[in-house]
Structures are given as C-alpha cells and as structure tokens.
Amino acid sequence: MSGVATETAVTIRVDDQEVAVPEGATILDACNAAGVDTPTICYGPTLTPVNVCRVCVVELDGSRALVPSCSRPAEEGMVVHTDSERVRHSRKMVLEFLATGVDLAQAEEMGQWAEHYGADPDRYVPGGETMNEPVRVQDNLYIRDYDKCVLCYRCVEACGDDAQHTYAISVAGRGFGARISTEFDVTLPDSACVYCGNCVAVCPTNALQFKTEFDLRQAADWRPEDQTVTQTVCSYCGVGCNLELHVQDNQIVKCTSPDDHDVTQGNLCIKGRFGWNYV
Amino acid sequence: MADLHFGDDQPTNSERTAVDAVVPEIDAATVTETERLVRGGRSRRQGLRHLLLPVLHSLQHEIGWISPGGLNCAAERLGVPPAEAYGVATFYELLRTTDPGHKEDVVHVCVDPTCAIAGNGELRASLEASGARVHASPCLGQCERAPAVFVQGVSRPDRVPADDDEDFRLPQAGDTGLRVLRRTGVVDPTSLDSYRQHGGYQALAQAIDMGPDAVIAAVSESGLSGRGGAAFPTGIKWRAVADEPGPDKHVVANCDESEPGTFKDRIVCEHDPFAVIESMTIAGLATGSPHGWIYIRGEYPRATARLEGAIAQARSAGLLGDDVAGSGQRFDIELRRGAGAYICGEETALFNSIEGFRGEPRNKPPFPTTHGLFSQPTAINNPETLINVLDIVTDGPEAYRSVGTERSPGTRLFCLSGRVAVPGLYEVPFGTPLGNLIEMAGGPVGSLAAVLLGGAAGVFVGPDALDMPLSLEDTREAGATLGSGVVTVFDDTVDMQAVVVRIAEFFRDESCGQCVPCRVGTKRQHEVLVELQSSGKALSPRRSELIDDMALAMVDASICGLGHTAASAVRSALALGLIGNSS
Numbered sequence: 001m002s003g004v005a006t007e008t009a010v011t012i013r014v015d016d017q018e019v020a021v022p023e024g025a026t027i028l029d030a031c032n033a034a035g036v037d038t039p040t041i042c043y044g045p046t047l048t049p050v051n052v053c054r055v056c057v058v059e060l061d062g063s064r065a066l067v068p069s070c071s072r073p074a075e076e077g078m079v080v081h082t083d084s085e086r087v088r089h090s091r092k093m094v095l096e097f098l099a100t101g102v103d104l105a106q107a108e109e110m111g112q113w114a115e116h117y118g119a120d121p122d123r124y125v126p127g128g129e130t131m132n133e134p135v136r137v138q139d140n141l142y143i144r145d146y147d148k149c150v151l152c153y154r155c156v157e158a159c160g161d162d163a164q165h166t167y168a169i170s171v172a173g174r175g176f177g178a179r180i181s182t183e184f185d186v187t188l189p190d191s192a193c194v195y196c197g198n199c200v201a202v203c204p205t206n207a208l209q210f211k212t213e214f215d216l217r218q219a220a221d222w223r224p225e226d227q228t229v230t231q232t233v234c235s236y237c238g239v240g241c242n243l244e245l246h247v248q249d250n251q252i253v254k255c256t257s258p259d260d261h262d263v264t265q266g267n268l269c270i271k272g273r274f275g276w277n278y279v
Numbered sequence: 280m281a282d283l284h285f286g287d288d289q290p291t292n293s294e295r296t297a298v299d300a301v302v303p304e305i306d307a308a309t310v311t312e313t314e315r316l317v318r319g320g321r322s323r324r325q326g327l328r329h330l331l332l333p334v335l336h337s338l339q340h341e342i343g344w345i346s347p348g349g350l351n352c353a354a355e356r357l358g359v360p361p362a363e364a365y366g367v368a369t370f371y372e373l374l375r376t377t378d379p380g381h382k383e384d385v386v387h388v389c390v391d392p393t394c395a396i397a398g399n400g401e402l403r404a405s406l407e408a409s410g411a412r413v414h415a416s417p418c419l420g421q422c423e424r425a426p427a428v429f430v431q432g433v434s435r436p437d438r439v440p441a442d443d444d445e446d447f448r449l450p451q452a453g454d455t456g457l458r459v460l461r462r463t464g465v466v467d468p469t470s471l472d473s474y475r476q477h478g479g480y481q482a483l484a485q486a487i488d489m490g491p492d493a494v495i496a497a498v499s500e501s502g503l504s505g506r507g508g509a510a511f512p513t514g515i516k517w518r519a520v521a522d523e524p525g526p527d528k529h530v531v532a533n534c535d536e537s538e539p540g541t542f543k544d545r546i547v548c549e550h551d552p553f554a555v556i557e558s559m560t561i562a563g564l565a566t567g568s569p570h571g572w573i574y575i576r577g578e579y580p581r582a583t584a585r586l587e588g589a590i591a592q593a594r595s596a597g598l599l600g601d602d603v604a605g606s607g608q609r610f611d612i613e614l615r616r617g618a619g620a621y622i623c624g625e626e627t628a629l630f631n632s633i634e635g636f637r638g639e640p641r642n643k644p645p646f647p648t649t650h651g652l653f654s655q656p657t658a659i660n661n662p663e664t665l666i667n668v669l670d671i672v673t674d675g676p677e678a679y680r681s682v683g684t685e686r687s688p689g690t691r692l693f694c695l696s697g698r699v700a701v702p703g704l705y706e707v708p709f710g711t712p713l714g715n716l717i718e719m720a721g722g723p724v725g726s727l728a729a730v731l732l733g734g735a736a737g738v739f740v741g742p743d744a745l746d747m748p749l750s751l752e753d754t755r756e757a758g759a760t761l762g763s764g765v766v767t768v769f770d771d772t773v774d775m776q777a778v779v780v781r782i783a784e785f786f787r788d789e790s791c792g793q794c795v796p797c798r799v800g801t802k803r804q805h806e807v808l809v810e811l812q813s814s815g816k817a818l819s820p821r822r823s824e825l826i827d828d829m830a831l832a833m834v835d836a837s838i839c840g841l842g843h844t845a846a847s848a849v850r851s852a853l854a855l856g857l858i859g860n861s862s
Contacts (some may be wrong), residue, residue: 052641052794054836065843066835071642086835090796093832097799123825127808151792160360167360168281171637171792172369174620175800178792183286183354183365184347184376192284192360 027069042152092117106206148207155199196272288347297341331635372619387416397425416547418539422696500676507661519648523656528568538734540765548582558665563610621789640839683709715747725770733762737842738851797842
C-alpha cells in the first residue's frame with residue numbers, strides 16, 4: 001500500500017520507518033505496509049474492526065493508553081511503536097489471559113504468537129475458572145465448541161451486519177460469564193441460523209468447525225498435511241462463488257472460499273458451503 | 280426489514296400487555312411514493328430500538344422474569360433479532376432470563392464494603408429467615424444509611440424501605456456557604472413553585488438573555504470540571520458540541536452513579552430534581568441540543584419518580600418543550616432507567632444502553648462530543664456538574680472561583696460512609712483537607728486504619744494522608760483520586776482482606792466482558808486475592824509480580840475506565856500494607 005498518490009495519503013512513522021497509507025487506512029494497514037508483523041485475533045480482513053481482543057495494541061506518542069491498531073485510523077504525523085516494552089507486555093498478557101481459560105490447542109497462529117511474546121499461562125492460581133462448556137453438536141453441518149471460544153465477536157459480525165444479516169447469535173451474559181449464544185441458548189436448528197457457515201469461516205480458534213472435521217479429529221484421523229485444496233466454482237447458481245474444496249483420502253472434508261475473492265469475500269451460502277455430498 | 284426468525288414461544292396476555300404499555304403495535308402506514316400500505320419497514324422499526332430496555336423492564340416487572348414468549352413479543356414488536364434482545368437482557372443485574380419459580384418481590388441486599396461493615400450479613404440472615412427472596416447486590420447507593428436494601432417489585436412498584444421512614448436532613452443543613460446543596464432538604468422537591476421561591480429558574484432566564492456563547496464562555500472561565508470522576512473541563516465539552524453543525528444533538532445527564540460508596544446523585548435528584556432539569560435545559564440551549572436524556576440507576580425509584588414529576592411540571596409550565604421559556608428554542612427530556620450495570624455509568628456504554636444495545640463501552644476516539652448518543656454530538660454530564668452551572672450563570676465565573684483552589688475552583692460533594700460518626704453527603708470547597716472533612720462528619724469511629732478515596736476504582740490512603748487537600752491537583756500528586764467523591768472510612772476492626780477481595784469481586788462481576796484484559800484480568804486478579812486470603816500467608820514475590828503484570832495490562836490495553844482502574848484499589852492496599860502481610 002506504500003507509494004500511493006500523495007494527495008490522498010497520510011504519512012505516519014511506524015517504529016523507524018515512514019509509511020504513507022491512503023486516508024482512512026488504519027494503523028494496522030500502516031504496519032502491514034511497513035512490513036511489521038502484527039498479531040491479531042478479533043480482526044478479520046472482511047469484517048468491521050471491533051477492537052476487543054487488544055492483542056494488536058501499539059504505543060502511540062501522545063496517547064496515555066495503548067491503542068488498538070486494527071481500528072484506529074492513521075493520522076498524519078502519528079508516531080507508533082510496535083515493539084516497545086509496554087506493547088510486548090500487553091500482547092503477552094492478552095495471549096496469556098486467553099490461554100488460562102480457553103482451549104487454544106487448535107489455534108496455531110495464536111500459539112506461535114504466545115511463544116513469541118513469552119506467554120506463561122501456568123503462573124496463575126491453580127484451578128482457575130475456564131470457559132467450561134460442552135461441545136454443542138446439534139446437526140450434521142457444524143459444531144460449536146465454546147471451550148475454544150475467545151469471544152472475538154467475529155462469528156457475531158459475520159452472522160450479522162458484516163455478511164449474512166441473519167443475526168442468529170449474539171454475545172450474552174457479562175464479564176467472564178459472557179458467551180456467544182442464540183436466544184435462550186436454543187439449538188441452531190431452532191434458531192435463525194441459515195447454515196451459511198460464514199461464522200465457521202471466520203472463527204480463529206476452531207471453536208466452530210465442520211462436523212466432518214470434528215468427526216475426523218475425534219477419530220484422531222484429521223491430517224491437514226495429507227489434504228489437498230482444489231479451487232472450483234460453485235455450480236448451484238449463476239453468482240459464481242469460488243470454492244476451495246479441502247480433500248483428504250479422496251473425500252471432501254470442508255469447503256471454504258478465499259477472503260480476497262471479489263464475489264464472496266470468504267462468504268458462501270448453505271449450498272456452496274455444505275452441499276457437496278453428491279460429489 | 281430484515282427477515283427475522285422467531286421461535287414458537289408465544290407471550291401470555293399479561294406479557295403482551297406489558298409490551299403494549301411501552302410500545303403499541305405499529306399501525307399500517309402508507310408509503311407516499313408508491314401508495315403502498317406497509318406495516319413494518321426496517322427504518323421505521325430501527326427507530327424504535329431505544330425502547331428495548333424499557334420493554335424488558337416492563338416484562339420483568341410484570342411477571343418477575345423475561346420468558347422466551349415475552350422476549351419474542353418484545354423483539355418482534357421492535358424489529359430486534361431475538362438473539363440480540365437476549366444478549367441485552369442477560370447483560371443486566373435486574374433482569375432475569377430464567378424462571379425464578381415464584382412471583383414474589385426480590386429483596387436486594389448490598390454486599391459492598393460499607394454495608395458489610397454495617398452488618399449486612401445479619402440483615403440478610405433475618406430477611407431470609409422471614410421468607411424473603413434475597414439477592415446479593417453490588418452497591419445500592421444508600422451508603423449513608425447502610426446496610427442497604429432495595430426491593431424490586433413484581434407487579435408492584437419498586438421500593439426502598441429506608442425511604443419510608445426517612446426524615447431527610449442534610450448533615451450540613453443551615454450552612455449558608457452551600458452552593459450545590461443549597462436547596463437540598465430545604466425546597467419541596469415535588470413543587471415547581473417551591474423551587475421558584477428558592478431562586479429556581481432565574482439562571483435559565485439569565486442564560487437565555489446572555490445567549491449560548493456567553494453561557495459557554497462563563498462555564499469555561501469558571502474552570503468547572505466534571506464531577507463524575509474524569510474531571511474533564513465542562514466548558515470545552517460544551518463548546519465542542521455547540522460547534523457541531525445540525526439540529527440532532529443531545530444533552531445527557533448521567534445519573535447512573537454505581538461506584539461503591541457513591542450516593543450523591545441520588546440525594547440531589549431526590550431532593551432538588553428541578554435543579555437537574557433547569558441546568559440540563561441551560562446545557563441544551565447553550566449547545567444547541569434539542570434532545571435531553573436522563574439515564575438513572577434502576578435502583579433509585581424515588582429519585583426517578585421525583586425527576587419524572589419535575590419533568591412533567593416543567594413541561595406544563597412551558598419550561599420544557601417546543602419553546603423553552605419563550606426562548607423560541609426547543610428542549611425536552613426523556614428519562615431512561617438503567618437495569619443494574621456499573622459499566623453503564625461509562626459514557627459510551629450508557630449511550631449503547633439507551634440505544635437498546637448491550638452496555639459495552641466504545642473505543643475512543645471518536646469522542647461523544649462528535650459521536651455520542653445515536654452517533655450524534657452529545658454533551659454528557661453528571662448532575663453535580665450540571666447544578667454548578669446555575670451559580671456560574673447567576674453569579675458569574677469570578678464569584679464562582681472565589682472558593683476552592685486556583686486549579687480546582689468551586690466546591691465538591693463528598694459521600695462519607697463507613698466508620699465515621701455522621702455518614703452522609705457533604706459539600707466543601709476544593710482543597711479542604713481530608714481530615715477536616717472527616718471531622719465535619721463527626722470524626723472516625725474507632726481507630727482510623729484507612730480511607731478509600733474515589734470508591735472501588737479509587738485508592739486507599741492511610742491515616743498519614745489526613746492533611747492532604749482534596750483538590751484535583753493535590754490528590755493527583757499524591758497518586759490518589761477524588762473519583763466520584765467517595766470517602767469510605769475504615770477503622771482497625773475492619774477485615775481489610777475481605778474488603779479488598781470484595782472490591783476485586785465487584786470488578787469481576789461488573790466487567791462487561793468485551794475486551795480480554797479486563798474480562799480475564801479482573802477474574803484472575805480476584806482468584807489471586809482469594810488465594811492470598813485463604814492462605815493466611817504473606818504475598819509471595821511471584822504473586823506480587825503477577826498482580827503488577829495484570830494491572831499494567833488492564834491499565835494499558837483495556838477499552839475503558841473500568842479496566843483501567845480495576846487494580847488501583849487493590850494495589851494501593853498492598854502498597855499501604857493493609858493486606859499482603861502474613862496474618
């Protein structure tokens with residue numbers, strides 16, 4: 001994104017680099033333009049930033065507290081530090097905090113960042129409260145394992161204003177007891193869910209996963225290294241959604257769509273996402 | 280409108296009545312462009328979402344909980360997805376989403392420090408023995424008459440038993456030096472005539488004569504700063520809103536004080552409600568905002584009734600409405616009740632609560648002066664701040680600055696409670712030493728051990744701090760805070776370990792859960808303190824480091840002030856040696 005026309009660009013300093021980004025770009029965009037790798041959890045390229053996870057915080061000169069880079073617009077002359085002691089500390093603590101209460105075994109990227117920042121979830125009081133939720137298996141399409149949920153709000157956004165406008169789920173409860181939930185925790189078939197699976201597509205921790213993947217993992221037979229991904233175009237209607245078919249042992253095990261695809265931006269409908277049994 | 284899906288649960292007749300009482304069925308309307316007859320319409324319904332919390336209150340009050348059928352009915356009427364309505368209902372302490380199995384009133388008993396010292400345990404036991412449905416509650420804002428009880432009625436009005444037999448008298452009654460509290464306990468709070476006889480509505484008349492710019496200039500010159508805790512200069516706030524274009528601007532009175540130990544807004548709203556209305560009106564005219572809102576704690580039934588009465592009287596006297604006191608300008612006030620959530624005192628959480636969303640704070644910037652209520656320019660102030668404006672307008676900024684300190688002009692309300700001889704609300708000039716204030720309240724009871732300044736979000740100070748002048752600059756220099764004016768006094772008989780554990784528990788319970796540092800940090804902080812309490816040992820260096828690490832992350836990376844201050848009292852208690860030593 002660097003090198004854009006200067007009249008619409010703002011220039012900010014990220015660590016020791018001057019970066020020009022278009023007006024309206026965020027500090028995170030500027031970090032990306034500067035080639036500075038930034039951990040994110042609740043941020044998704046196709047979603048409105050909700051800045052709740054706080055792992056992308058940076059130090060901004062003139063600001064008392066750290067600021068979330070994913071949502072803060074870059075302003076001319078900003079000076080941002082992405083690797084100061086305060087930044088490293090807060091990022092480490094966010095990753096450590098999440099690891100104390102959530103099963104992050106299938107959140108690979110978070111695990112790498114936790115190691116990078118030296119997070120040590122074992123230094124807390126033994127027996128501390130965790131998410132402690134049963135796996136919700138309510139149909140044959142996808143499961144919800146809220147033991148793995150970091151409450152990033154991405155599924156809520158995808159189900160609501162950012163993609164599907166179905167509003168089947170929301171955050172319910174408060175504080176440590178907050179959970180992603182349908183009304184009165186009714187099952188998905190009883191809720192407004194239309195099974196587009198766009199929530200599954202944006203989940204960063206695998207708390208939401210295809211039933212096929214869940215079953216294979218239960219059978220200790222989930223082997224990403226043996227899987228191939230085949231790009232194709234959905235054949236159900238004329239919209240032209242790109243599909244990525246994930247195949248293991250000659251069986252489709254899940255279906256995604258690229259975030260940067262013009263038509264889908266990662267989203268699909270129930271037919272494209274789950275309707276491949278006939279293949 | 281969006282194609283919303285509702286389950287099969289139907290409301291009972293009484294639930295439907297409860298919904299009807301707040302928001303009647305929308306009549307069909309003709310869309311003029313197409314001459315089509317429509318019933319709903321997304322934009323028509325979206326305009327109603329701010330009625331969600333009032334509807335939920337109504338359902339809760341009708342049958343004692345919010346059932347799936349009741350929620351469906353409310354959500355459908357307002358065009359709100361049921362999952363979102365459920366998310367809102369489960370956010371609040373006073374709303375229940377599981378069937379309690381009875382239709383009796385719920386008796387809330389405060390479990391915060393002041394009430395614990397005053398024997399809430401015995402009270403709770405005796406209430407339970409008498410068969411009452413007791414619910415442990417965070418601070419109920421009645422600390423001067425602890426232990427506090429609030430009865431949440433089912434099909435009966437809410438009530439505070441202590442109101443019935445209260446013969447209200449300010450501890451400083453008769454003190455002619457009072458400014459904010461001058462009328463409190465003197466004027467008849469139910470009578471506009473009485474308020475006028477005590478000088479009421481002179482300031483509004485003068486403000487109309489002066490014009491908006493001169494009023495804002497006077498407020499700026501007075502040095503008035505916010506009394507809710509953040510001490511932001513009021514003049515700057517008003518100027519910013521006044522400078523925003525367009526007619527859709529708001530003035531909000533934040534009467535949602537929930538900081539443990541705070542009861543000043545309750546007393547002011549109960550005993551001088553017209554002053555709140557008049558000063559809001561001045562704010563509305565000065566900033567060019569036609570819309571006024573009062574957001575008040577759900578636990579304050581009497582203050583709510585008196586404010587509603589004052590609004591109605593002011594409206595019929597032409598002091599609110601389309602032409603305020605002949606000024607040609609419009610200003611009117613709508614009152615909204617909170618439903619038990621400390622976080623909703625945070626200004627942006629309060630906006631979300633009014634708008635019918637979960638009371639989760641927004642990231643700032645943008646600030647309320649440009650993106651406030653309904654994302655429109657908003658001046659939000661505490662009632663104490665607002666009432667100060669009356670004297671600034673009538674007497675001028677110079678007279679206003681004649682008391683207090685150079686950098687903290689004027690007076691300040693302080694809520695004294697705990698182990699002090701005469702608990703209550705006191706008004707003193709900024710800069711009054713802490714010890715003098717405590718002496719005004721009859722002095723400490725027993726041997727003074729510590730004072731909690733600013734409530735749960737504040738800091739503990741020791742007996743050596745009694746000389747500290749209570750001004751913004753002096754407390755800041757001492758690493759303390761005035762916060763919302765809380766002064767809770769502890770003597771050496773109080774179990775400070777229990778007090779600090781309760782403060783940590785308060786933050787754990789009141790965190791909205793949105794951001795990770797606060798949601799998990801407040802939880803883990805509480806667990807560390809419980810471990811310390813049960814071990815009876817001194818705090819280990821490893822645990823001490825953990826507490827500091829958690830505190831720094833909460834201060835640096837939380838979204839709002841709740842997370843920023845959640846470790847402040849805990850760490851000051853450790854620094855003072857009130858806890859953390861082996862017992």
